[in-house]
Amino acid sequence: xxxxxxxxxxxxxxxxxxxxxxxxxxxxLSNAWMSWVRQAPGKGLEWVGRIRSKNDGxxxxxxxPVKGRFTISRDDSKNTLYLQMNSLKTEDTAVYYxxxxxxxxxxxxxxxxxxxxxxx
Amino acid sequence: xxxxxQPPSASGSPGQSVAISxxxxxxxxxxYNYVSWYQxxxxxxxxxxxxxxxxxxxxxxxxxxxxxxxxxASLTVSGLQAEDEADYFCISYAGSNNPVVFGGGTKLxxx
Numbered sequence: 001x002x003x004x005x006x007x008x009x010x011x012x013x014x015x016x017x018x019x020x021x022x023x024x025x026x027x028x029l030s031n032a033w034m035s036w037v038r039q040a041p042g043k044g045l046e047w048v049g050r051i052r053s054k055n056d057g058x059x060x061x062x063x064x065p066v067k068g069r070f071t072i073s074r075d076d077s078k079n080t081l082y083l084q085m086n087s088l089k090t091e092d093t094a095v096y097y098x099x100x101x102x103x104x105x106x107x108x109x110x111x112x113x114x115x116x117x118x119x120x
Numbered sequence: 121x122x123x124x125x126q127p128p129s130a131s132g133s134p135g136q137s138v139a140i141s142x143x144x145x146x147x148x149x150x151x152y153n154y155v156s157w158y159q160x161x162x163x164x165x166x167x168x169x170x171x172x173x174x175x176x177x178x179x180x181x182x183x184x185x186x187x188x189x190x191x192x193a194s195l196t197v198s199g200l201q202a203e204d205e206a207d208y209f210c211i212s213y214a215g216s217n218n219p220v221v222f223g224g225g226t227k228l229x230x231x
Contacts, residue, residue: 035220044122045209047220061219097165105213105220106156106171113165 002026002109009114022081022098030054030076033101038094088118123221131229137198142210150191154213157195205230
């Protein structure tokens with residue numbers, strides 16, 4: 001059974017940094033395309049970025065609002081995905097979900113989410 | 121504002137059918153057969169219900185079906201049951217530069 005468990009959320013001041021983790025089980029992370037999606041309070045979902053599988057080059061793509069500030073990476077030895085968030089802004093406040101792509105452009109599995117609050 | 125347009129709410133009585141629409145453009149919904157639908161209960165993780173417009177993952181009841189016509193995709197829930205009351209949102213692929221676009225979500229109420 002696939003499980004995705006996010007951690008690392010919390011309260012951070014504007015301009016600060018935070019690293020989210022997503023521990024994956026039930027599949028090999030290096031063989032998977034993974035993505036981060038966020039949902040601001042009372043708002044709709046927003047794609048943050050993704051990382052391709054090792055076989056597909058392991059490259060990353062980011063949404064315009066986070067490009068240059070957020071970095072997606074993974075530690076294959078720990079089967080864990082990361083989202084490094086720098087220069088945080090109040091508008092980054094959201095629940096952040098880790099997602100696992102299916103064999104095409106859809107999200108087969110989702111984590112429970114972790115709340116990030118950016119406030120002074 | 122979400123890229124894909126969904127009605128904010130939909131409702132039906134037990135046993136009835138309800139369709140939820142997801143309208144985009146020829147650059148997303150209309151251009152690719154990569155529309156997926158998700159069910160989300162409050163405070164819970166989303167669950168995949170339909171992928172590639174009309175395919176159903178194993179374990180999803182066949183009461184849930186998907187379709188597409190032009191730039192509008194639809195999720196139909198037949199034989200409504202109380203446990204179907206949840207939020208539903210759609211996602212579409214929109215090309216390599218902006219790979220994921222979302223609908224704003226529809227709250228389905230079972231009367």
